Ligand SMILES: Nc1ncnc2c1ncn2[C@@H]1O[C@H](COP(=O)(O)OP(=O)(O)OP(=O)(O)O)[C@@H](O)[C@H]1O
């Protein structure tokens with residue numbers, strides 16, 4: 001019995017198809033913790049600053065065949081800043097019973113806690129609670145999880161050490177490390193050149209750019225997006241390096257600046273499309289075939305006629321600011337989802353400040 005929500009399953013496929021470097025040992029460590037150890041429930045936490053790759057690592061593990069085969073029930077719950085515990089539990093419950101439709105706040109069942117407990121009872125389940133910010137939410141969400149000796153597991157990701165320590169049962173949290181410099185260069189090179197190698201004349205400046213990203217995958221990914229759309233010329237890469245040199249990635253503000261940098265390098269049409277996407281609710285995937293109508297509705301039509309919708313979508317995906325969720329190889333049957341951190345930084349009110357009000 002497998003209860004993988006269709007959309008989540010597809011999102012996992014996308015992540016798997018994506019370039020992932022490093023963290024092999026960490027992946028194996030988590031898989032071991034999930035498939036062996038105590039028969040009572042255990043919580044495996046992944047802790048680290050935003051953009052370090054916690055969700056990516058959790059996705060990778062969650063999608064591993066040995067994990068899918070090991071558990072009766074697998075569900076994924078993105079917690080983020082959502083305060084409505086019942087809504088999150090309803091989301092988990094709907095996945096467990098295989099319900100795919102979106103629901104609104106009115107559909108939340110008062111008895112969802114009991115119903116979820118009954119559904120999970122007797123099964124070996126894996127529940128991922130991604131991006132948990134506070135201990136009270138952790139307590140509320142895990143309250144319905146039955147504690148039978150079935151080897152059930154929870155994967156928790158959090159930017160906060162105290163949340164991980166609060167949730168700890170047997171295993172110590174995994175404090176995710178930064179990428180090593182050779183891994184950083186590998187990520188950037190693959191992001192820009194795919195399977196091909198970087199030409200010698202760009203290698204030196206490329207490695208300097210990679211080092212400047214301080215081992216933070218999010219920054220490497222975004223900067224990779226910026227340089228992959230530029231001509232492969234040393235002078236242009238040096239410009240990016242100089243731009244980067246003023247950043248120290250120790251707080252969110254610096255990350256916002258890099259998102260801003262990625263945004264600045266988009267063409268004007270694509271900027272408008274991204275702003276339009278950012279105004280949609282966070283967990284909503286938008287069908288690419290419907291995007292054109294959306295853009296027309298937002299008065300972007302004249303600009304769009306200069307480029308095909310597909311070209312605009314391609315440019316958005318290349319920027320790393322949005323992800324494509326694949327339903328089929330045909331682009332029109334895919335959906336776009338704005339990346340979480342872009343959403344956070346661009347949330348409706350802030351959008352103007354970061355993207356328009358400069
Ligand atoms: N090992 C990796 N290899 C390649 N790219 C990665 C890797 N880890 C993360 N990334 C990329 O870095 C970006 C940030 O990763 P992710 O969303 O997993 O970070 P996070 O730690 O969950 O951040 P947050 O705390 O904001 O949720 C994503 O674009 C992801 O594709």
Ligand SMILES: [Mg+2]
Nearest residue numbers: 054055056131
């Ligand atoms: Mg995350």
